[in-house]
Amino acid sequence: MAAYVNRTISLMSGDGPHNRSPVTAVLTERGKRIPLDNSPLQIFVKAKKKINDIFGEIEEYVKDTVDYMHEVEKDGKIVNSDQVKNTEEYVGKVHSIRDVLQRDHMKVAFFGRTSNGKSSVINAMLRDKILPSGIGHTTNCFLQVEGSPSDEPYLVLEGSEEHCAVESVGQLAHALCKEKLNESSLVKVYWPKNRCLLLRDDVVFVDSPGVDVTPNLDEWIDKHCLDADVFVLVANAESTLMVTEKNFFHKVSTKLSKPNIFILNNRWDASASEPEFLDQVRKQHQERAVDFLVKELKVCTPREAEERIFFISAKEVLQARMSEGKPISVPLTEGFQTRYFEFQDFEKKFEECISKSAVRTKFEQHSQRGKYIANELRDILEGIYSDALKLKEEKLAERKELNDKINYTEQQLMVVTQEMKKKIHSMVEDVEQRVSKALSEEIRRLSTLVDEFNLPFHPEPLVLNVYKKELHLHVETGLGSNLRARLSTALALNMESSQREMTERMEALVPQHHKMAGNVVMPRRQPFEILYRLNCDNLCADFHEDLEFRFSWGLTSLIQKYAGSGANFLALRGKRESPTNSHAPSTPTDIVDGRLIYTSATIDDWSFLSRLAIMGASSQGTMGGLVVAGFLFKTIGWRIVAVTGAIYSCLYLYERLTWTNKAKEKSFKKQYVQHASKKLRMIIDLTSANCSHQVQQELSGTFARLCQVVDDATTVMDKQLKELEVEVSSLETAGSKAKVLRNKANYIAHELELFEKAYLKLTH
Template identity: 45%
Template sequence: AAGDMGSPLKHFTNAKKKINVLFSDIQSYIEDFGEFIDDIGNSDENLILEEELEDDVRAALEKINGIKDMLCRNHMKVVFFGRTSNGKSSVINSMLWDRILPTGIGHTTNCFLSVAGCSDEAGSSSDSDGGAYLLCNGSEKRSIKSVTQLSHALSQESMSCDSLIQVFWPKSKCALLKDDVVLVDSPGIDVTLDLDRWIDNYCLDADVFILVANAESTLMQAEKKFFHRVNEKLSKPNIFILNNRWDASASEPELMEQVRQQHLERGISFLADELKVISKSQAKDRVFFVSAKETLQSRMHKTQGKPDAPLGMADGYQGRLIEFARFEREFEECISRSATRTKFEYHTQRASKIIDQLHVKAEWLFSKATDLMNECHDRRAFLLQRLEYIDNQMKIVTQRSRESILSLASEAERQVRLAMSDEIRRLPLLVDDFQRPFHPNPMVLRVYKSELYRHIEDGLGRNLNARCSGALQKQIDKNRNVMIDSIQPLLITSTQAPTESASLQPSFDMSYNIDCANLCSDFQEDIEFKFSLGFSQLVARFIGTKDARRMRLGGIASDVMSLPPTPTSCVSPAHPALPPTHEGVHGRADPIVPEDFLWSLASGYFKFTKSHSTLFVVCLGMVPYVFWRSIGWRVVAFSAVSYSALYGYERLTWTSRAKERALKRQFVEHATDKLNLIISFTSSNCSHQVQQELSGTFARLCCDVDEVRNEIEEESEALLSKCSHLAKVQTQSKTLRNKAGWLAAELDAFARTYLTPAP
């Protein structure tokens, strides 16, 4: 029976099951591909996706889903055409092994009827139809018994010839329907002239056309015209010709073979020569001589357990039954091959194309991820080497820069020391350049000295700056450029330009910090009139310098006897403490009482006479007597007058100008002593400034190097994370690529197994 395990229809059924499984796998594969694309797109390291890739995967999934829906609806469709009363419905009933469709004499079927299988669960157990039902133009289910009144041309409720009634018959009752075969019955093609609408509505998706002809006549022009139009709309349709009612030939056995040969030749000529759908050799297997009525009776008897040869059959009925079975066999093989190719070949090709495209995409993703991962590994290895190179070079540059900074700082100290010593020796000239109104009034004198201090401070700073700053600036710039040139190769990977900012640093302005006001705060001028031939002046000339005089007078100078002690606040904390002397803690002589002064004077005179010969004292005491005895009183008188005149002259010339010169001379002596004390301090301070300036520049360059190192380390960590991400992408894309190859191989195997035409 049709539909058993040996039926050719199983070819289509198995192909449908196989392709559904394949498309389910393809759908799952594309969904996995889409999730993979989404994961890559949502990650922070979206490095390899193209904009159209996600759209391509989404479009592929939509195509596959559409094909799956079509595959679920795909079935083998066979359409029966012929003139009225040729037995189309009887042939279908014979193939279904039951009387389902209405049959009769004349014009019986008035509309299209499709018979498809349904499960036994479609109807209840109490349903007398056993689960069979019908649908009329998509309406609700109706009883199978109403098919006659709806489709019979003589019924008052008969539907129009363009309508379709869908009959669903349980698959358990007909093995043919188990294999997704749909049989479509049609009105006679001689009922209407609007054949094109029939073809468009019911024939474009048909796999096999069966022309049911009347064996008692020949092929009519109406039948040929219809199939010519089918052939125009469809490319080489599969057509079978059934010469029905061949049992009538039993009444004329002598002419049976001649009539058979006549019908066979005309059928072959129509298929091969007129329609040109197959060759003549193939057309022989497409023309059959059957009796649908006898076949239906025999099969219904067999299903009822009765003998398969009911009474009243004409002679030769067994041959006609075998011919009908041969027709079914050829029909099943043809429709199975045809339906498999027409239903699945195009879908298989589309799926293969989609899989090939996704395979290319997966291969591209794998190659891209591999290339990017190799680039990341190479870049990270380069960065690690770069870090090691920077660290090694920084050790060398740091040592070299430290040595050059110390060398330049020592040179700066030497230059400032020499320049300051020269400027101290030229201090009288600088003091003489000071021109301000002078008056011995204490208020005016205080202002005069403050301006003098400022003049000396500005002059010394200006002179030292002119002598030292220019040369030191050149050396500092040279040293700075050497540092920058040494550091610059280490900053190649930096996104900033630190070398430019370092090279555009403002010129170094050295501060000499000579605070003359605080330095000379203990200066006290002595501008009182002193006669040059006075006793104190003569003694001072004989005794010598100020330091020697202080030593000979017991550590006390006559010009400080009347001075009050200097407060501690007058001493600048910016200058280093002077070494302790016989003066007070703050550089001033302690207050002296007259008794101490006389004792000191006597002690000094004793030290002087003790250290020299007493002959000098004796000679000094003999001078007046010798003068008296040698030159007489006139000379003495003249000397006294001259002495008085000289005193008067000096007293008259002791003006403000003379006092100013005396103050400047005293200030030069005082300032020279003070400035000599801070030469070392000032030169060290300048050396420290130079060292601090260059150290600051080097520190900024080191910060730039640290920024570069941080950038390299951050990039290295990012590359490590990127490599890990790309490794996952590489693994997943490789899996997708391999699965695409496997699916392509499965589709090829399916095409070879089910879609290769039979020899």
């Protein structure tokens, strides 16, 4: 009998829920179906790994997006601070989701009245006696069993991180323990994953105290049940469902939408003692359980409810599984094989249900949130990309316009420069001619200007020097004043017209927005006035006046008047008549300022009177005069000579008496006018050239300042052009990266859709 039982257990173990043929598959990205491992729980494991990988990509993607937005936020043109702030919030959200996903597991909570065998069911499923079990009230707090990568089991008390020996769970959680824990407390038992396949597949078991030991059910639900994927109600098959058990699940159903509930009628091995009532009792329990799930809780259909109700003996299963490969010391009750198979069927349905439920409840919401985040960031990046593209087009148009403006300005500047050069040259020539003409006319009127000088005159050398200096100043000032009066108005009008034309032409080359922005300041046109630098003091520094008395009818004067002109005439005639142009020795023919001037003449051309005059002049003494007088007295007669002498004497006396300071001043001014006129005529060209040079400098200076203004404006435009090129490059880079990130958002959303198609749709 024992050997038969061992073979039966071995066969049942080989056909257990972890060794079934692969009947479940998932869809790949290309629509092919790939079979999973034997356990339906592997759907959850693989789904968890896949969605964790996807959210790892999402987290990296969000960080890249935040870094990108911080980078483009600096210019503040395509990204604002609100967008950056909203994007930064997704970093924390994704990080929180990843933390939840890391902790996500398939959680099953076991509830029921005291001593219904909840801990025994968990131990049977884990194939080891981990939780305390026995007669009476054995569990006084919540016990959570989950897998651990460690090879050694340990437990952690609520509110502590200290690892305790797992052997102490029997004392800590036992209701008979002296140090009782709070009934709502949670003790986590970490069991090596390599010892239990269920724990390896991220299944977490939660054992609870009896629902009949405390009225504080709401606290239990809020604290331990809201994240449970499957609830297992362990009922006592020897009785029926109690109100306390029903009340608990009524409360659960109000807080959770259609919870997954399995009902295990434990201790069904007791039915072996009453085989005649077996079917009736089973049917009775079945109907009450179905009514409870369908009509009272309304969590499933009648057909689904029939698949959620099982009749088992957890104690038998645990005993059998712990004795695999060993002889069973305790005899098994009749019908054990049927109850064992039903327990395996429960495990199969439980695994399928918890896997589907956990995938749906754990990952569907995360997948939707992941798609929401991806779509939100995609919309933000799509807007950024559109704005960057639009702004780039605007900047390109602005750059082209600015480049055309720079080229146009440079071309027009060359044209205006050539025109202004010609205009300046023409005006300079005109000014030179005008100044030359006006100065010539003023020189001809110099005597009038000199006559207007009325400073007291005295021939004393010291006084005369002062007189000459004042006269120099008077002449210089008068000539300058007269020239300004004659030329200033016309020149000022011409200059103003030329400068205005220059300014208008150059101002037209400066962009309007530059002038409005205050980047360009056009030079102000100052009144222009030509300075006539005559400097008569230096010009007439070699002037030497002759204020000695000269009788106008004296021999010297007569010789100067007649002999000089006659001698010159004779000399010219002799020059024309003599082909050899032979000259006689030089003879004095003129006297200026007491000096004799010699002129060449032929001996044959001289008359006797001329020789007498020269003789008289050369003697310059009494002897010459006596000789001449004797000659005239003998030739003409004494009466005539006497009358002539008397008249001559009267004339001499008259002129001598009238040779006053006034006459000396007049003679001085006449001499000064002759000398100054001669000197001024020598500097007409120089003065006119100087004035034209002033005009040229003024116009050239004005034009140069205007050119500088245009150059400054061009420099500003060149700088703006470079800035625009940098902005265009930056916008192109920003737009390109935004496009890449937008496409990545589409890729992530597509990955999540494939995840839903491969895993979530299988659970519906």
